[in-house]
Amino acid sequence: MKVACRLPHSDYEIITLGHGGGGRLSQQLISGVLLPKLNNDYLQELHDGAVFPIADPVRLAFTTDSFVVSPPFFPGGDIGLLSVYGTANDLAMCGARPLFLSLALIIEEGFSIHGLEQILSSIRTACDLLELQVVTGDTKVVERGKGDGIFINTTGLGAVLDGIEISPRRIRAGDQILLSGSLAEHGVSIMSLREGLKFDSPLLSDTSALWPLVEAVLRRGGQGIHSMRDATRGGLASALNEMALSARVGIVIDENALPVREEVQGACEILGLDPLYIANEGKFVSLVSPECSEQVLSAMREHPLGRDACRIGEVVAGHPGVVVARNGFGATRVIDMISGEQLPRIC
Amino acid sequence: MKYLDEYRNQALIQRLAEQIKKRATRCWHVMEICGGQTHTLIRSGIDQLLDGIVQPVHGPGCPVCVTPLEKIDRAINVALTPRVTLATYGDMMRVPGSNSDLLHARSRGADVRIVYSPLDALMLAEKHADREIVFFAVGFETTAPANAMSVWLASQKDIPNFSLLVSHVLVPPAIEALLQDEESHIDGFIAPGHVCTVMGFEEYEELARRFSRPFVVAGFEPADLLEALLLLVAMLEENRFTVENQYTRCATRMGNLHARKMIREVFEVTDMKWRGLGTIHRSGFRLKDEYQSFDAEVRFPLDHISTPEPPHCCAGQVLQGKTKPSQCPAFGKECTPERPLGAPMVSSEGACAAYYSFRRFQENCL
Incomplete structure (x- = not known):
């Protein structure tokens, strides 16, 4: 049979929300756009984090994650808890005990200070539970309409348990x-x-x-x-x-x-x-x-x-x-x- | 979960399948109209269970798949108009028009919102009086009552910034068109349970008589479909051409009278273009003259957008049950859910998407 469909192919010259959905489009973005520019032995594993040796037998795990959840407060948690647990969990998936965290806040003009304090309290609670510390950070404020309330990025460093190899x-x-x-x-x-x-x-x-x-x-x-x-x-x-x-x-x-x-x-x-x-x-x-x-x-x-x-x-x-x-x-x-x-x- | 687990009960499913095998003396070609039913058949593997006993033929009952290119192009055009919000059901987002789709329109700055009901769109209109809110009213008879209700309410409450872009299609005229086609060989039909919940099934009794085919109104869970197939095979074996109702927990012969009244109040039957099937006589709804002011195609200049359907797209063959998705040479190669050539690959109810999602690594599929 001759296929004569005249319907279009999507060429994705621009980013769509689907590219962030964690599915095949996200994969294509990573393998087709990101990896060709940045690839190396660590990245190509496409694992939740990178594990690298420091001095035998010490191995560190390193990972980063951004949190854009809307709404920022939800039943069972908030973006603060999520931003600590998400990154710490990625370290855990490398077999590593989470140790240190960086915290970057991108806040939209107009966000309430009270809301921010609540989020920071959650971050503190989550860190205490995991016995890890926020050791560096950054804060940016963007104009109203240029962000969805608050975005958070955290980067985590952890120590891989002895004798464990997750890959x-x-x-x-x-x-x-x-x-x-x-x-x-x-x-x-x-x-x-x-x-x-x-x-x-x-x-x-x-x-x-x-x-x-x-x-x-x-x-x-x-x-x-x-x-x-x-x-x-x-x-x-x-x-x-x-x-x-x-x-x-x-x-x-x-x-x-x-x-x-x-x-x-x-x-x-x-x-x-x-x-x-x-x-x-x-x-x-x-x-x-x-x-x-x-x-x-x-x-x-x-x-x-x-x-x-x-x-x-x-x-x-x-x-x-x-x-x-x-x-x-x-x-x-x-x-x-x-x-x-x-x-x-x-x- | 009540009303769910009992219809997915494995012992019951096995028992029904055995009964069907005992009852059938030959292989029957059965068309399920509704895309939701296609999905259940393929997802749960009922077609594998009844291989050689019942050959399912997948029908045109996926509203996303049969919405003509022209309507998609018009929806995209409306969405890109300044100070307009287009509200739509989720699965219309990825359906390709002739140059783009609504997901791309949204990433280019169009205000496209996914809603679960036209009444949510109406609420948007009340909340944002400075914007035109257009609801993309796509669907079979199932979605018609809520769409009609939204227009009726907009009229009652005098909400001037709300309109519908209507692409409503009707099941019985499509079945009639399929049965008049000499190329299609369908022995019996699984009628769509949700459409019949709204409209009842009198119209199918007429079709059963005229074309000597049995119909069973069925639900959407695996046990529903197997029970319906058992009833249908029995009717086929006994040469009985009537309508039976398996979906008694929802559908009745007369349907939902309130819903039908609301449809009659707002819509009237008209000829309608179907993607892949062409124009079918009296097979869709349009807004009645007294509600024309709520018609987006009247409110916005869209007449210049007229997109002819591709003449030989095999999506049409699939929608008519003449080609199995896996028989299309583009299936899983040029045509995938990320780069769909035809709408049946886009919608989660589309037959091609069902085969691609659930079957594509199996030998008979690729």
């Missing part, structure tokens, strides 16, 4: 995939707030500091922990796809094993969204050798942040780069990386 390169067929808890709570909490949805029980963001749980996992699993990734922007689907792509392995997950709280599922049904693609701020997946997966899972469940942890699937040698879900009656489907933003459906 997509270590992922092997047979690795078990463990998820630390139920999905989609952060994204659904924010979206319900924006849409004015009200539920009998409030939907709280899962914003939390993962290091205490990650440390327990690393101490139990040691070298058996091959790779970890927090399922933030783009959700679990993006985290798994990124791992499958960078390790050139296939991933099979069991759809029935995915934990989603009932109220979150309900909100997703109402809003027409798939929980697999919705952001989390306190959940991670670890890819673990089959020999130690049971011990690691029980270590997770002993910790309050990991009490709903479960095994959701495994790494396979077939279909490299593709994540597949199997449902209860044996049918399979591809869990694709989202294209741009997740867009609510008409009906």
